[in-house]
Amino acid sequence: MIVSNLDGQYRRIESLREQIATWEGGGLPRADVGGSPSWRKVSALSTGCPALDRVLPENGFRRGTLIEWIGRGEGDGATTLAFRAAAGGAAAGGARDGGAVVVLDRSGEFYPPAAIRLGIEPARLVVVHPANKPDYGWALDQALRCPAVAAVIAWPDSPENRPGKKSLGWLDSHTFRRLQLAVERGGGVGMLIRPYAVRSEPSWADVRLLVEPLPSVGPYGRSRRMCVVVLRCRGGRGEQTVEVEIDDETPALPVG
């Protein structure tokens, strides 16, 4: 008796959650976007960290969405986590196998060997160096819109990503919305790495994550620890905090 009652409650919660998802327009195929593009049927993209996967609905990032990684400044590990997730998206993914990873690097300080160590195949890596702000926005939009791109990694706020300079915070709401529409067309995942200052600004991203570095433990400290706070997640369960541990020492080589 009690068991069936619990079961009914569970089902009710699930149906309510589905309704919310339908209203919010994500996840389920919609009629107004021209049928259901093939990428919508593909499962979510794993974050590369099982602990983080567990707290996200659908156990990962939805395709065709923007993900915000809010970091704590230099050396915090937010970019590392973004690249790990992007590597998983480019390598696996069934029908979308062979997607490119586009890095929009404006400062010119991005160091590709590190990304390749995190599992991004060199053959799929495209590095773009836009020279100025309008070009950066345009290139980001183009890359997100392209169906052959599995993931885009961008630093939309920090054109002068140097210590001491205040973030220009130019990713305004209009541009943000446009980027979100672009990624919905393309079906990849847009990783936006943003500074701590924007954590309370409005967002069009599907998931907003705050990454805080943690000191490593153990005698050798082989694994790197970070605290990831899910600040916002559509269809999720409110703010949640997980501790993430990643192995920094072993290069992630793609299978085969």
Place this chain on the structure above:
Amino acid sequence: MKRLLCLWVNNLPENSIDALKAIAAWCKHFSPLVGIDPALFPQSVLLDITNVVHLFGSEERLLEKVADELRIQGWQLRLAAASTPGAAWALAKHGVKEVVRGRWPVGSTQYPVTSNKTSPLSPSPLSSLPITALRLPEPIVVLLHSLGVGRIDQLEALPRRELTSRFGPELLDCLDRVTGKLPEPLPAWNPPPRFQARWSAEFPTTRRETIEAALEYLVRRLAAMLTQADRGAMRLECLLTCLEGEPLQVVVGLFRPTAWANHLVQLLQVRFESLQLPAPVESICLEAVATVPLELRQRELFGEEQPRGEVHHLPGLIDRLSTRLGHTSVMRVRLIPDAQPELACHYVPLVERGMRPVIKLASKSPLGAHLPHIPRPLRLLHQPVRLPNGIEGSFSYAGQQHRVARHWGPERIETGWWRGRTVARDYYRIETTAGRRYWVFRRLPTGPCFLHGMFD
């Protein structure tokens, strides 16, 4: 009756097939069928003039015209017409005594024109030529010379049946090809097609809409030409002639060849958005300066001739990005097995200045080979930043004090003396008490410390 004209070029640059091709292309004015083959007919261009003679009055007039016009271009020629390619070549090479320099005497009998009525045995212009005119293999020429046979009529005087047994079948074949008993085809050559479209304004204009419409019209025409030839453009050149000043040139390079008009229009529009017109535009000339054969692919039966499959989206993106941002801003990565971190990775433009299509992003190389074994930072500073107080216990960077909690290392990196400035560094990975990770090095042997990167 076949008539062939041979131009033997006296002042051809060494091994210059290009010059020969240029002459051949120019000779298309006179005959639809032009042939070159540097191995079979060295230093010469052959024209089939069988049914074109009446257009110029007579054969002599035609020869005169060809000789005159090529002489103006600076070529020294000997010309001859005959009924086989071999005979024409033999007469052009060996028949005319002096190289034609001045004006050809009109109506003179110097043209070694053989009529097809001359039988091989009757005295013909060919008879008095040396046997080398038959393009014989070297050993046979030597053998014939040692036997005292130096001219063609001497050879023809010998009994045919015995020639084969003494010299092999090749000698008679060569002779018969020249006299026409054996057929010899003209090695036909066609100039590569040019894909060019022009538009000129009735009234020079600066109106963007007009220019863009004209451009689209030109691209569609060009695309139709390309599609018909089954070729794709690798590089487009657009020349805008303005009322004043130098003509503007817009060059668009492509990542993958295409003949798809919409894509080409898009790329040109991206470039035109940022183009300043100094004066009203008079005319536009669009040319696909580099083309390659298109791979076969399925096209849509109805609607747009758009390439199918999602794979084609990436080349489109790369083309658009390279066109607007410049080809050195859109790159792939090549790992170099170099110990020095700054040099371990090269950027290679995806759209190359050269006209070679880059089909794959990168070749499949064993990935592990060039990969460093020890973690590398995602952000590497352009210039290492000197840390004045060293890294013992704490360091300050960008106005902030960081306390070192852990460190890993050293990873010693030394480069050879043969590379000029020797680099000798001990790299450490540092974790601060806040958990941030940095990459620092100490210049060896006991030099100052530098911050080189962050594990962002």
